[in-house]
Amino acid sequence: MPKLTYELVADRISNNEKYMILVESRYQAKYANQIKILEIRKKDKSLLLKKIAKKVEHEKKIMAKENNRLNKKLISLKKANDSVELNDNILQVQNLLMQFGGLKAVNDLSFNVKRGEIFGLIGPNGAGKTTVFNCITQFYQATSGDINYYSSNNETIDLKTIKVHDVLKCGIVRTFQNVELIWELSILDNMKVASHTKYYSNLFDQITHSKKLKREEYLIEAKAIEVLKRLDLLKYKNLIPLGLPYGILKKIELARTLMSDPQLIILDEPAAGLNDIETQELAKTIKQIQKDFDCTIFLVEHDMGLVMDICDTICAISFGKMLAIGNPSQIQENKDVQQAYLGGD
Ligand SMILES: Nc1ncnc2c1ncn2[C@@H]1O[C@H](COP(=O)(O)OP(=O)(O)OP(=O)(O)O)[C@@H](O)[C@H]1O
Ligand SMILES: [Mg+2]
Structure with missing residues (x-):
């Protein structure tokens, strides 16, 4: 069961409220056929309607009780949150060293990623960009250095102490250089799988297929549909990934990251393999995610047009070492960067 954070509690309350609105229509839909059949037998129909109303009332009572409990928790977390200033940085990397033999x-890399920005890491092939991502997300254990993550819950998390499978629970999600969707599942199911950290039902709920589980699955599906809709991907929901254009698959990967309610999204070469039009579309989607979903984006990209277009801050590295850090125009004007990346004098 994930630790109850401010966001998680607020999210559950709003989800519970959405569910309460939907519950009545769900029962109506469930019994729609029976209501139709009973249309002529008025007495039986009114009995069924009463039964539905009773069930709805019962569900509402459970949700109201749950919301009360969560509201109390939310107030206490809010009090604790308000007393501390949120760190401007979401990620702080200090003197990072990763040695393979x-x-x-x-090699001794330090930089900060500000909360809410799009931060780009650039460098030629083999510069160490993916290795930086792997150290942050704990795929690799860094040889030395510090990697601190400041959660929106005002917690400072030393990522080196977090297990690779728990990084997601901290609010950090990543994509890989290749598309990593499950090819046998529909797009909707791919989305649902991506929110596995949000399930709070237990093994007992799974075995008995309890109401709690059904409610949870229903909410997760509603959330997946909402994300797909907002990113204009809803028309693909029942298709499997095989055969879809690469640009759409990349966009679906981005959509999947949102299912775990991330604070920090790490993208490894999101535009690799895309044509110009698809890259422009992707740039729009990344910007939309940053704005609409209130996320910080940290990306590695070779497409300089995309990086210069969407990044607020860019860090250029070569052979694992920092070359320059600054805004896009500072990076474009930097002599070392021109020499190393753009082939300037
Ligand atoms: N697990 C590993 N074992 C040994 N060497 C590795 C390992 N992972 C990466 N390297 C080496 O570290 C260096 C940096 O690799 P990395 O994949 O981080 O580069 P990159 O900047 O992501 O390159 P690209 O732009 O091609 O993706 C390379 O020389 C690579 O061969
Ligand atoms: Mg790489």
Whole structure:
């Protein structure tokens, strides 16, 4: 069961409220056929309607009780949150070193990622960009250095102490250089699987297929549909990924990241393999995610047009070492960067 954070509690309350609105129509839909059949037998129909009303009332009571409990928790978390100023940075990397035998893939690298920005990491092939991501997300254990993550719950998390499978629960989600969808599942199911950290039902609920589980699955599906709709992907929901254009698959990968309510989204070469039009579309989607879903984006990208277009801050590295950090025009004007990346004098 995930730790109850401010966001998680607020999210559950709003989800419970959405569910309460939908519950009546859900029962009506469930019994629609029976209501139709009983149309002529007025007495039986009114009995069925009474039964539905009773069930709805019962569900509402449970939800109201749950909301009361969560509201109390929310108030106490809010009090604790309000007393502390939120750190401007969401991520702080200090003196990061990652050594593979004699090779220093990342060498004494330090930078901060500000909350809410789009931060780009650039560098030629083999510069160490993916290794930086792997160290942050704990796929690799860094040789030395500090990686601190400041959650929106005002917690400072030393990511080196977090297990790789728990990083997602901290609010950090990543994509890989290749598309990593489950090919046998529909797009909707791919989305639902991506929110596995949000399930709070237990093994007992799974075995008995309890009401709690059904409610949870229903809410997760509603959330998946909402995300797909907002990113204009709803028309693909019942299709499997196989055969879809690469640009759409990349967009679906982005949509999937949102299912775990991330604070920080890490994207490894999101535009790789895309044509110009698809890249422009992707740039729009990344911007939309940053704004509409209130996320910080940290990306590695070779497409300089995309990086310069959407990033607020860019960090350029070469052979694992920092070359320059600044806004897009500062990076474009930097002599070392021109020499190393753009082939300037
Ligand atoms: N697990 C590993 N074992 C040994 N060497 C590795 C490992 N992972 C990465 N490297 C080496 O570290 C260096 C940096 O690799 P990395 O994949 O981080 O580069 P990159 O900047 O992401 O490159 P690209 O742009 O091609 O994706 C390379 O020399 C690579 O061969
Ligand atoms: Mg890479």
